[in-house]
Amino acid sequence: MESAIPEHLKTTRSRHRRIPDDYVPPYPSFVARHKPKVARVVMAYFGLQYQGEAPPAAASALGDIAARFADAQGPAHWDRAQYFDQAGYSNVVSVAYWDDAAKFDTWFDAAREAWTGRANGIGRYIEVLRPAVARYETLFSSPDRAEGVAVMAEGMSGEVQEHAYWGGMRDRIPLSQTDEMAPGGKPALERDGSRLRIVPHDNLCLIRSGQDWSDTDAAERKLYLEEVEPVLREGMDFLRDDGVRIGCYTNRYMRVLGADGSPTEKSYGQSWWHSLAALERWAESHPTHVRIFGAAMKYLSTLGPAAKLRLYHEVTVAAAAEQFFEYRDCHARTGMLAAVAVD
Amino acid sequence: MESAIPEHLKTTRSRHRRIPDDYVPPYPSFVARHKPKVARVVMAYFGLQYQGEAPPAAASALGDIAARFADAQGPAHWDRAQYFDQAGYSNVVSVAYWDDAAKFDTWFDAAREAWTGRANGIGRYIEVLRPAVARYETLFSSPDRAEGVAVMAEGMSGEVQEHAYWGGMRDRIPLSQTDEMAPGGKPALERDGSRLRIVPHDNLCLIRSGQDWSDTDAAERKLYLEEVEPVLREGMDFLRDDGVRIGCYTNRYMRVLGADGSPTEKSYGQSWWHSLAALERWAESHPTHVRIFGAAMKYLSTLGPAAKLRLYHEVTVAAAAEQFFEYRDCHARTGMLAAVAVD
Numbered sequence: 001m002e003s004a005i006p007e008h009l010k011t012t013r014s015r016h017r018r019i020p021d022d023y024v025p026p027y028p029s030f031v032a033r034h035k036p037k038v039a040r041v042v043m044a045y046f047g048l049q050y051q052g053e054a055p056p057a058a059a060s061a062l063g064d065i066a067a068r069f070a071d072a073q074g075p076a077h078w079d080r081a082q083y084f085d086q087a088g089y090s091n092v093v094s095v096a097y098w099d100d101a102a103k104f105d106t107w108f109d110a111a112r113e114a115w116t117g118r119a120n121g122i123g124r125y126i127e128v129l130r131p132a133v134a135r136y137e138t139l140f141s142s143p144d145r146a147e148g149v150a151v152m153a154e155g156m157s158g159e160v161q162e163h164a165y166w167g168g169m170r171d172r173i174p175l176s177q178t179d180e181m182a183p184g185g186k187p188a189l190e191r192d193g194s195r196l197r198i199v200p201h202d203n204l205c206l207i208r209s210g211q212d213w214s215d216t217d218a219a220e221r222k223l224y225l226e227e228v229e230p231v232l233r234e235g236m237d238f239l240r241d242d243g244v245r246i247g248c249y250t251n252r253y254m255r256v257l258g259a260d261g262s263p264t265e266k267s268y269g270q271s272w273w274h275s276l277a278a279l280e281r282w283a284e285s286h287p288t289h290v291r292i293f294g295a296a297m298k299y300l301s302t303l304g305p306a307a308k309l310r311l312y313h314e315v316t317v318a319a320a321a322e323q324f325f326e327y328r329d330c331h332a333r334t335g336m337l338a339a340v341a342v343d
Numbered sequence: 344m345e346s347a348i349p350e351h352l353k354t355t356r357s358r359h360r361r362i363p364d365d366y367v368p369p370y371p372s373f374v375a376r377h378k379p380k381v382a383r384v385v386m387a388y389f390g391l392q393y394q395g396e397a398p399p400a401a402a403s404a405l406g407d408i409a410a411r412f413a414d415a416q417g418p419a420h421w422d423r424a425q426y427f428d429q430a431g432y433s434n435v436v437s438v439a440y441w442d443d444a445a446k447f448d449t450w451f452d453a454a455r456e457a458w459t460g461r462a463n464g465i466g467r468y469i470e471v472l473r474p475a476v477a478r479y480e481t482l483f484s485s486p487d488r489a490e491g492v493a494v495m496a497e498g499m500s501g502e503v504q505e506h507a508y509w510g511g512m513r514d515r516i517p518l519s520q521t522d523e524m525a526p527g528g529k530p531a532l533e534r535d536g537s538r539l540r541i542v543p544h545d546n547l548c549l550i551r552s553g554q555d556w557s558d559t560d561a562a563e564r565k566l567y568l569e570e571v572e573p574v575l576r577e578g579m580d581f582l583r584d585d586g587v588r589i590g591c592y593t594n595r596y597m598r599v600l601g602a603d604g605s606p607t608e609k610s611y612g613q614s615w616w617h618s619l620a621a622l623e624r625w626a627e628s629h630p631t632h633v634r635i636f637g638a639a640m641k642y643l644s645t646l647g648p649a650a651k652l653r654l655y656h657e658v659t660v661a662a663a664a665e666q667f668f669e670y671r672d673c674h675a676r677t678g679m680l681a682a683v684a685v686d
Binding site: 015016018019020023026164165166167180182275277280281284285287290291293294297298 | 358359361362363366369507508509510523525618620623624627628630633634636637640641
């Protein structure tokens with residue numbers, strides 16, 4: 001059993017964990033381990049938005065960004081997913097990860113200009129976090145298939161202690177050793193011609209929380225798709241439609257796409273929050289998520305190592321200077337635009 | 344909105360609450376407020392145990408202890424409840440509360456001798472905590488009907504902030520401002536002739552968690568008895584039968600008795616725990632309690648002030664010197680005896 005916080009990020013605590021030192025979680029979980037030299041990562045979401053069938057401009061933009069991702073200064077890993085938002089638009093989001101912020105900085109300006117620099121008839125957005133490694137955490141139910149930011153990690157930890165209790169998410173973030181991570185301010189809108197930017201605020205929170213049922217056999221797949229997924233979807237819909245009043249600016253329940261653009265048996269929820277505390281409160285008290293958690297606890301405790309469903313997440317609490325949000329020709333409830341008044 | 348921790352028990356914190364200062368709970372709750380001069384309370388459980396119909400010795404003992412409770416040095420409040428334990432015995436427990444430990448000390452010796460000093464053909468036990476006021480907390484869904492230790496309080500608080508999230512229980516205990524309240528040691532058995540005593544350990548935890556459906560109308564009563572109570576019972580049964588491995592030494596799901604000895608529409612669960620942390624883990628992760636909590640959150644958030652179901656609890660984390668456990672002619676799984684090997 002090891003701490004989710006790696007040795008080189010341990011500091012003298014001014015804040016305690018929520019568990020006693022002899023706590024033993026009821027089932028195993030794992031976290032991504034970067035090389036100690038990695039100081040900062042970049043998570044960049046490039047979104048496309050359109051109604052109806054994909055117009056040629058969409059395919060063109062997706063091809064262009066994929067080509068840019070293949071650059072020498074491009075990301076260490078990327079994936080692509082799709083969802084239909086509350087306004088009836090299709091959104092295709094390509095998420096790219098770097099573990100070298102200098103590379104990203106070299107790469108980004110041209111990619112940004114290509115993505116949001118001119119009109120092409122469809123909506124586009126860029127949402128970037130570049131957190132110091134002390135500002136995010138990951139969690140995986142299995143150590144043998146990385147997703148998201150973890151793909152570029154050196155590897156997975158052994159079984160970690162800080163999970164399967166409310167507060168584990170916070171306790172896994174190294175900065176929680178010394179910092180409450182309270183939010184500072186509210187998002188504001190900044191116009192730059194047709195580009196709308198969100199002026200971020202300190203300690204905004206991002207979660208990407210994924211599900212992978214591709215390895216399940218028929219019985220487990222049925223259990224997941226009939227018992228767990230509908231409860232998850234209900235929670236995702238709540239956050240999408242009513243999240244703002246509890247501090248969730250926006251939520252996307254994404255279906256991961258394969259290389260050929262067809263849906264895979266993987267999904268993830270991605271949401272932006274006013275604070276880690278707001279995310280904690282929803283997770284532990286909203287009936288939909290309480291049921292999700294209860295179902296997952298029971299599922300993983302019961303099936304144990306036999307479970308083929310894979311669950312993971314990555315949670316970041318970003319400083320204001322670590323955030324970038326830019327939207328062009330998107331509807332007013334797109335991403336962080338939902339957090340401000342757009343005329 | 345006020346803190347559950349009264350002004351005179353506030354200290355310079357070395358440990359943080361689990362919520363930000365701007366946290367607003369989703370429904371109101373209240374805590375008992377003692378006069379500041381109350382330094383310590385006493386909670387004394389006098390249990391009788393027998394099989395089948397109540398023998399004459401039971402009625403005699405119950406009459407005797409009730410008469411003693413009426414003494415000038417007797418408790419400020421007491422009540423009585425019954426349950427059938429896992430070994431098939433009926434247990435009648437009279438619980439008495441003092442807010443003046445000196446009075447209790449004057450009163451107790453003779454009452455103890457009368458209760459466990461000689462054989463009378465039935466099992467008897469005494470379980471006492473005498474915590475400093477910084478070592479316990481209460482919580483009530485309504486401010487207008489006190490139960491248990493709260494009956495002898497000066498009154499109820501206004502709406503308190505620290506509730507409706509996991510960790511609120513700990514955050515309401517004043518000692519949590521500076522102390523993890525980690526358990527010290529394990530219970531041990533001490534024989535004194537026919538009396539078996541449990542040598543206690545630091546930071547043992549007691550919860551009495553009550554339900555009162557006496558004021559509900561037909562529709563709400565049906566909702567409680569059909570949707571909530573069975574889930575609660577399932578959780579209580581789990582703790583009774585399988586609690587030891589998760590740190591619950593013993594659990595009693597009691598039905599409160601009226602003055603004439605007949606069951607009322609009130610119940611409470613009473614359980615002894617190795618630590619507050621063990622109680623927290625069960626409450627927030629065991630499927631039965633997660634369902635209880637989810638049901639209660641939904642119930643109270645939905646019905647709001649219209650709800651007539653009343654819920655309350657009192658939770659104590661006692662120092663070793665604040666505990667007393669004595670058993671005579673009881674079966675080996677009675678109360679804290681379940682925590683040790685009794686030949």
